[in-house]
Amino acid sequence: MEKKLDLDQVREDEGKGVDYTKRKSHRRRKKKKVWKIALTVLSVLALLVCVGFASFVVLQKTGKSSLMKYAGTEQMTMKNTEESGLVSKNGKKYKYNENVITLLCMGIDKDSTSWEETGYIGENGQADAIFLLALNPDAGSLDIIGISRDTMTEIATYDKQGNYVGESVNHLALAFSYGKTKEEGAELVKTAVSKLFYNLPVHGYAAIDWDALGKINDSVGGVEVTFNEEVVLNGETFAGGEKMRLTGEQAKSFVRQRGDEIGSNNKRMQRQKIYAAAFIGAAKNAVLENPLLVSDMYKELSGDMVTSMGVDEAVYLASLLPSMRFSLDDIQMIEGEVKEGTVYEEFYADEDKLMNLILDIFYYEVY
Template identity: 35%
Template sequence: MNKTRESDKSRIRKYAVVVLVCVLIFIAALVILNLWEKRQGTFVGENTAGTTANITVDGEKYVLNKNIQTFLIMGLDKFESDIDDTSYDNDQQADMLLLLVLDDEQKTCNIIQINRDTMVKVGVLGVAGQRINTVTEQIALAHTYGNGREQSCLNTSEAVSGLLDGIKVDHYMSVTMDAVPVLNDLVGGIEVTVLDDFGDYDPTLIKGETVTLKGEQALHYVRGRIGVGDNSNLSRMARQREYMDAFFSKARQLLDGDDSFSADVMTSLAGYMISDCTVSKLQELSKKAGEYELGEIYAMEGEAVVGEEFMEFYPDEAALNSLIAKLFYVKEEE
């Protein structure tokens, strides 16, 4: 069991590193292609959650750590061409959620992996992007409210903040699924041993066979859930870890040995990402994440159950409170 957990942590660490590499590449692409202005919307929002300055956990008193910055990374189950930024109701879900927790004093970067099925209070947005109601549903659905861009990212950030008892999400970045086949083919394809039976979803992917994924086939492998294996998000997450493990190794080889590879990636990825950060802020956060010691990868403890329509994940309240205290607070000095 311990070996399995350590293996999973290692894979998630590599996954996070690849995401951070993509952030750095995206920054350069923004500078080169001058796309930042095109990405900015007119909507201005703010995190409405309130962080408690002092808390008590297991009899111990804690005060808020003011040296913490948070950066939310969202992987969106949608394609850039399908996004209608004039609509305030979309079906673009955030299937991957990673919260980077940067401690500027300790020089550490911890990561919280959030299950997309986590049940939380989600804001319902009106036609002007303002919150008009809240509903309890999967956190992945928070991104379906708003225009699929800045408003939706902010709404997801607020849902994450609510999950973490008001801890503010300082900045965010989202990436659409279109980027998967682009990245996959840039490295010449990724070899995997197929973990699930894909059936009619993609007959070329046969469980147990070793294949080199190409183009849309790579997207099918990391995105497919309904009609694949046991239809669960946990199985999909296992495939994503396998894929990212192989991708990381291959991308690092190419980055080390081919100067033109970085330029190719820069040009190809620029159109798939959205962030609330200025270019200089992204540079600052990426530099910190790269230089700081990578700490733990935390997956929330809890229970996954079959709901009326979909899977529902309920975090263990005591374990979540302890995690919040550990990452965002420091013990009060007597």
Template identity: 30%
Template sequence: MPQVHIKKRNTKKIFVLIIFLLVFVCVVLGVFFWESKQKQEAMLVQAEIDEPARKRREGWVERDGVWYAPKQDQETMLLIGMDKMDPLEASESYNNNAQSDFLLLAIFDNTKETTTLLHINRDTMAQIPVLGVTGQPAGSVTGQLALAHTYGSGLQDSCVNTVNAVSDFLYGIKIDHYVAMTMGAVPYINDLVGGVPVTVLDDFSGIDDSLVEGETITLKGEQALHYVRVRGGLEDSSNLNRMKRQQQYLESMAEQIGKLDEDFSVSPQQISTISKYIISDCSIDTLSRMAEQFVDYPLQEMQDIQGEAIVGEEYMEFYADEAALQEQILDLFYEVKE
């Protein structure tokens, strides 16, 4: 191997060159590692930003540092009772005079295989979506939830407007289906299950003398309608008091339905009569599927919403306890996930 001879006068130059190259390499490596560290730190910071953003996009909510994920295996249905006796018909206008006098959200939990009912006060003050003359959204107003149904023709559009109002009030929870009916259907449905036994909670003297406070009777026909609908003329005419009777009635009806024989059936004539009073976004197949799927789910204790009822300038107004409602929504529709 040939030998390389370096002249002494070049040794110093070579040494300086080597030192320069070493310094250059160190600087380059230093910059590289610094940039890598900065990128890693930036990625961590971005991850901290992106993770909450991702969760919020997926519907998670954060409360007191704890993240709650939406329960995935639930199905919900809003039951709407309209303060109207006649069969359903369109108003042929952008508004109608049928208020949603009764609001009940049914929550079917397929994981726990339970059914929970949330009774919502029709006097609840909330933001109500408004529909314009063309039926398109035209902002919102503050008013009773019952008024949401008055926007629209009184059919599907009014029901959807009510669903949207209730969903917004309940912090945007998803409502999958609705079934709405005029109060004229109550006597037919009541008698279809053989009547509904209750212990009368109020004095109906002068309104329906067959309803004697404290007596246990089986409601038939118009009795049932009076029991769940009337509030004017009673000693306590508030909707909160009426809601107690409605809850009592529904719980008793659920028990009656549970006692029906396996060969229980509804005639085509009965279906035809009742269908005139009922409207839904569900097909017959969907309703049949839900009935079959949820019929054996035990009914949990019915819930209502805490708050205060006051006399407003014109009508009763109910104001929900926001803190309590938030906790209730978290319990019903969300779960803690790590």
């Protein structure tokens, strides 16, 4: 519809003079310029969002493929394994579930100021906390297995010059210390854990120092836990049953401290179990709010972490997390017996219970 000319407005403008008319025209041009700038900014932001989303999708796809390749092709060596690969137990047959993604997470007893590679055996720290994660995308489940650092098992042993001297039955935590580099140490723990679990394929590992834990804790907005016993965090005492949102420094103290009495590491592992369950819940919410959180943290932790996984694999795993069912009951500790060793306490896994745990998480019943 054709717009009518407002003669009264024209006469009014003419009466105000040429300068007014020029100023009004300039204001129109200025408004158009502002709108053009706004549209340009919005277009650039939309493009960045699209590029970010496209990159996220690409990282998801490549990450899944990379994880599966890393695990290798070595066969499981469970007892009562038939030539077909099926495992017989209590009159039932079980088959290994190749879709389960297994990750090894290690906390190294160093902070960022002391975790420097020297190239010498025994100076890169020990694996103080060891957890095996099993993600089943088909079932939408996440299981975590806590492994005592004092577990007596076969580990590769080296002399001070780095020469291999054979396998020895020793504390699992020491495996890390036999690496000349952080990567070598992490690989040695991964190999030892895989053997302990009858050559279970491990698709990736991440080893972090204690400073990294504080950063990760704060990246999800802190982690709320309920204390299972009286604890002292950075000099302050809290009663059992008390609920608290931990800061990074408090989280480090909560999962790291232990006493000198026999069985003290098992008590610490119970605190680590409580923290892990609460952290997973907080992380699921944080990733839903910001899908790029994992890639951002991956870069920030570069100096406090060594991992076999690239950012694409980390992004893929993070994309699975929000849909995973998880509760405190999904964290299980290897059962066994704690004995007082010559110098340090020793933990011996119950072989039959360990086998049942492996069948329950990593296998499925065929018939």
